[in-house]
Amino acid sequence: MAEMGGEMGIEGPFWRAIAVFRIASLAYAAVLLVRAGGYSHPVAAWAVIAVMAVWTAVTVVAYPVVHPAAPPARHGWPLLVADLAVTAGCLLATPLAQTRADALAGTIPVTATWVAGPVLAWGVSRGRRAGAVAAAVMSGADLWLRGVPGADVASIPVNGAVLLFMAGVVVGHVAQLARRAEERMQRAVELEAIGRERERLARGIHDSVLQVLALVQRRGAEIGGEAAELGRLAGEQEAALRALVQAPALRGEGSLDLRELLRPYGTARVTVSAPATPLVLPAETAREVRAAVGAALDNVSRHCPDGTRAWVLVEEDGQTVVVSVRDDGQGIPEGRLEQAEADGRMGVARSIRGRVADLGGTVTITSSETGTEIELTVPLARQGPGSLARQAPGPLERRASGRRKRV
Amino acid sequence: MRVMVVDDHPMWRDGVARDLTEAGYEVVATAGEGRQALRIAAAVRPDVVVLDLQLPDLPGVEVARGLGVSENPPRVLVLSASAEHADVLEAVKAGASGYLVKSASREDFLNAVRRTAEGDAVFTPGLAGLVLGEYRRLAAQPPSAAADGPRLTDRETEVLRLVAKGLSYRQIAERLVLSHRTVQNHVQNTLSKLQLHNRVELVRYAIENGLAELD
Numbered sequence: 075m076a077e078m079g080g081e082m083g084i085e086g087p088f089w090r091a092i093a094v095f096r097i098a099s100l101a102y103a104a105v106l107l108v109r110a111g112g113y114s115h116p117v118a119a120w121a122v123i124a125v126m127a128v129w130t131a132v133t134v135v136a137y138p139v140v141h142p143a144a145p146p147a148r149h150g151w152p153l154l155v156a157d158l159a160v161t162a163g164c165l166l167a168t169p170l171a172q173t174r175a176d177a178l179a180g181t182i183p184v185t186a187t188w189v190a191g192p193v194l195a196w197g198v199s200r201g202r203r204a205g206a207v208a209a210a211v212m213s214g215a216d217l218w219l220r221g222v223p224g225a226d227v228a229s230i231p232v233n234g235a236v237l238l239f240m241a242g243v244v245v246g247h248v249a250q251l252a253r254r255a256e257e258r259m260q261r262a263v264e265l266e267a268i269g270r271e272r273e274r275l276a277r278g279i280h281d282s283v284l285q286v287l288a289l290v291q292r293r294g295a296e297i298g299g300e301a302a303e304l305g306r307l308a309g310e311q312e313a314a315l316r317a318l319v320q321a322p323a324l325r326g327e328g329s330l331d332l333r334e335l336l337r338p339y340g341t342a343r344v345t346v347s348a349p350a351t352p353l354v355l356p357a358e359t360a361r362e363v364r365a366a367v368g369a370a371l372d373n374v375s376r377h378c379p380d381g382t383r384a385w386v387l388v389e390e391d392g393q394t395v396v397v398s399v400r401d402d403g404q405g406i407p408e409g410r411l412e413q414a415e416a417d418g419r420m421g422v423a424r425s426i427r428g429r430v431a432d433l434g435g436t437v438t439i440t441s442s443e444t445g446t447e448i449e450l451t452v453p454l455a456r457q458g459p460g461s462l463a464r465q466a467p468g469p470l471e472r473r474a475s476g477r478r479k480r481v
Numbered sequence: 482m483r484v485m486v487v488d489d490h491p492m493w494r495d496g497v498a499r500d501l502t503e504a505g506y507e508v509v510a511t512a513g514e515g516r517q518a519l520r521i522a523a524a525v526r527p528d529v530v531v532l533d534l535q536l537p538d539l540p541g542v543e544v545a546r547g548l549g550v551s552e553n554p555p556r557v558l559v560l561s562a563s564a565e566h567a568d569v570l571e572a573v574k575a576g577a578s579g580y581l582v583k584s585a586s587r588e589d590f591l592n593a594v595r596r597t598a599e600g601d602a603v604f605t606p607g608l609a610g611l612v613l614g615e616y617r618r619l620a621a622q623p624p625s626a627a628a629d630g631p632r633l634t635d636r637e638t639e640v641l642r643l644v645a646k647g648l649s650y651r652q653i654a655e656r657l658v659l660s661h662r663t664v665q666n667h668v669q670n671t672l673s674k675l676q677l678h679n680r681v682e683l684v685r686y687a688i689e690n691g692l693a694e695l696d
Contacts, residue, residue, distance in 0.1 A: 285490045288562050288583040293496075295586050309584055312562075342584065347607045347645045349614020350570040385606050385647035389613060392621050400646045447646070 084256040086138065088198045088249055092191065093134040099188035100130050106186055113184070119171035122164055122184045129160045130191075137195060154199060157192040158208055162215045165189050169219070183219065193238055197246030205242025213238050279315065287312035291342070309342035330360040332395065336367060336386060343381075344371060348388040353395065355454070362429045363397060363452060369425035370399040370448045378403030393454055394435075400447040406439075426450070482598050483509045485527035485555070487518040487544065489536050493583070497531060497560070497590075504591045515539025519547045527555045529598050532577065534561040534568050542571045549576030558597040560590070570611045573672065574679045579603025601665060602672045609645035612671055613638070619678075631674040640667040 104123055113119045136153055168183040183189075189212050197205025213235035287308045294305020317338040332355050333348040340346040355363070367386060374384050382403040389396045426448065430437050435452035484506045488494040491513070498508045509525045512518035515536040522530060530548055534541030545557050557577040559569060562584070569580050579602055581593045593603045604612075616638075619630040633641065636657075643653045650664045657664070 284562055285493060285583070289492055289496065291584050292586065312584070345606045345647060347610025348566070349617065350567040350611050351614060351618055383647065385645070387606070387610055387642065387645045389610075389617070389642075391617055398646055400648075402647070444652075 084252045085198060085249065088245075088252075089138045092137070092194050092198065095194065096130045096133060096188065096191045099186060099191065100126055103184060103186040103188050106182070107184065110181065113171045113181070114173045115171045118167070119184050122167050122171055125160070125167075126164055126185065126188055129157075129164075130188075133157060133191065133195070137199075154192070154196055154204075157195055158211055161185070161189055161192045162212060165212070165215050166219060183216070189216070190238060190241055193242040194245050197242045197244075198249040200246070201250050202243045202246030205246035206239060209235070209238040209242035284312055284316060287315070306342055313341050314338075328357050329354045330357045331355075332360045332363060332397075333388060335360055335364040336388060336397070339367065339371060339386060344384045344386065346386045346388070349390065353388060353390050355395065359433055359452065362433055363395070363450065366426045366429045366450055367397055367399055369429075374399075374401045374403060374446075377406075390454070395452045395454060396449060397452075398447055398449040400445060402445045404445075405443045406441040406446055482506050482529065483525070483527045484594065484598075485509055485518070485522060485525065485530045486511045487513075487515075487530060487536070487541075488533040488560070489513045490533070493533070500587055500591065501531075501594065504594075506594065513537075515541065515544045515547075518544055522548055522555065523551060526553065529594060530555045530557045531560050531594065532557050532572075534559060534572060540568070542568055542575055545572040545577045546575040556597045556600065558593055558603060566607075566611055569608065570615055573608065573612070574615075574675055576676055578672065580605055580608045582607070602669045604644050604668055604672075606645045606647045609641050612675065613641050613645060615675065616671075631678040633671060633674075637667050637671050640664055641671055644668060 100123070103126065107113065107116075107119050107123060165183055165185045168185070171184050172181060193205060193208040193212055196208035216234060217232075291305040291309035291312065294301040294303075294308065297305075317340070332353045336346050336348065371384060371386075374382060378401055382401055384399060384401040387396075387398045387400075427437050430450050430452060433452045435450060438449045438451075440447050440449075484501050486494055486498050486501070486508060488497065488511075494511050494513065498511055501508050509527050510521045512521050513536075515538050518530075518532075518536075519539075532541055532544060532548075536544065541559070541561070545559070548554055548557055554576065557572075557579075559572050559577045559580040560583060561569065561580070562582065573580060578600075579593055579597050581590060581603060582605065585593070585605075596603050616631070616633050620632065622630065639657065640653060643656065644650075648656070650661055650668075653659070654661045654664045
């Protein structure tokens with residue numbers, strides 16, 4: 075049973091409980107039969123009990139085995155329908171064993187509580203609606219058997235039907251909750267494992283490859299000539315590799331840390347500066363800001379001579395996010411932006427101003443012969459000043475250890 | 482000028498030590514591990530420690546902190562390939578007076594060591610961005626906590642933002658019509674206030690938790 079539980083995950087215990095219930099109900103039905111002296115037709119009654127016993131054995135074995143192609147813990151309809159049909163059949167076979175007089179005297183059908191088995195199975199396997207459907211089928215059969223027309227709403231059969239519905243719906247509901255909780259748990263465990271593996275890789279790469287690439291870059295620049303070009307390439311690879319191994323931290327649904335989106339722009343020529351704490355924005359806003367920054371940097375590499383450097387600074391003050399992109403190029407000639415915009419071919423104007431305006435922000439472009447600065451200001455409206463609250467542990471918690479008498 | 486180099490990568494350690502020696506500095510010790518570095522530093526008393534944050538046995542931040550609480554603490558220049566931005570900020574708050582990325586050129590590096598030795602803060606645009614962010618974080622804390630937290634003056638904010646945007650001190654001085662020295666002082670102040678706040682917080686924490694006796 076232990077490995078069965080493992081294979082079935084959270085549902086193993088449900089199936090075990092249902093199996094126990096079926097076996098106990100079977101025994102109960104047999105005891106009732108014996109105490110009633112075999113009803114009116116003992117042979118038929120015992121035959122029904124025998125069928126019940128065989129089917130109990132079948133279900134105990136069949137249910138805990140999930141079909142490999144089925145989604146987790148879902149059983150094929152054939153088994154579920156067969157379960158319902160066989161059980162209803164046993165119930166409907168009651169007239170063979172009991173006379174009408176038995177039924178009217180209040181004797182319960184041969185199957186007794188055993189009929190709840192498939193109701194529970196449907197609930198656990200397919201959820202509370204399926205549980206209700208199975209309960210309806212079984213109750214319908216029961217009520218039909220005992221002659222509904224005359225039945226009083228307070229009668230034992232109606233009580234039984236209500237209990238069946240409750241069993242199907244409640245067990246189905248609980249099984250769904252359990253399954254969902256298990257899936258979430260599973261996902262969390264996977265994400266954690268991925269994160270840890272990434273960290274391990276990042277550490278390894280950091281200690282070896284990145285150090286050597288940085289060294290090649292530095293020495294290359296010192297030697298000059300072709301070596302400088304090699305050094306520059308090494309530097310670019312270092313930045314790319316570092317961006318790759320930086321594990322993106324998990325953010326809430328639909329939000330992104332703007333720093334993580336902008337950091338990949340950092341190269342030997344481009345410096346990206348940002349706070350040490352996450353700058354969480356709605357995903358859409360963050361992506362638009364990234365695209366605007368990308369357009370600004372494209373503009374630098376397209377219009378400025380090789381070797382022009384650029385700096386990206388990301389700031390947040392509780393109400394707005396300010397991203398500035400500065401380069402030390404030759405600047406944009408007076409009137410050039412307006413002219414280009416008028417000609418209908420301006421990347422900066424359309425791409426940056428358009429995107430930022432859509433976010434309710436503003437763009438300031440200042441240019442002189444020592445370079446150009448583009449400043450994007452985007453409101454945090456949807457985020458609120460509270461975004462600063464969920465941040466790295468305060469200075470105190472981190473620093474409490476190892477400095478006792480010194481202070 | 483007595484310099485110590487702490488880096489776990491032998492190639493780097495030797496390269497940095499050679500550069501320093503050629504430039505006329507006395508490299509009094511090198512270390513590849515944090516605890517060893519603290520022991521050696523206590524014995525040889527360097528003036529400047531060039532510190533990598535990625536060490537095998539002890540986080541570089543702890544080494545910076547350990548060096549900061551010694552008698553006649555050396556000045557610490559963090560030289561790191563570290564992408565752990567929070568680490569760099571922590572190291573600076575713990576007392577390091579400068580930060581340089583490993584990919585910086587030799588001239589930049591030697592220049593940074595010289596300025597560190599002279600007691601100046603060495604800021605990269607990246608460090609300026611981190612420090613700006615830290616002041617914003619402190620300012621955004623609940624009023625009671627923020628009341629006694631450090632604040633930047635408008636001028637300091639202005640200077641720090643220009644550093645973060647890649648302007649040199651000379652360019653900043655020109656743009657704001659200040660002297661080079663004044664710009665340097667503004668930058669230095671932003672760091673000192675942060676470090677002082679950090680120490681005050683530590684003391685308060687220690688007293689509240691009965692870790693220290695006032696004597």
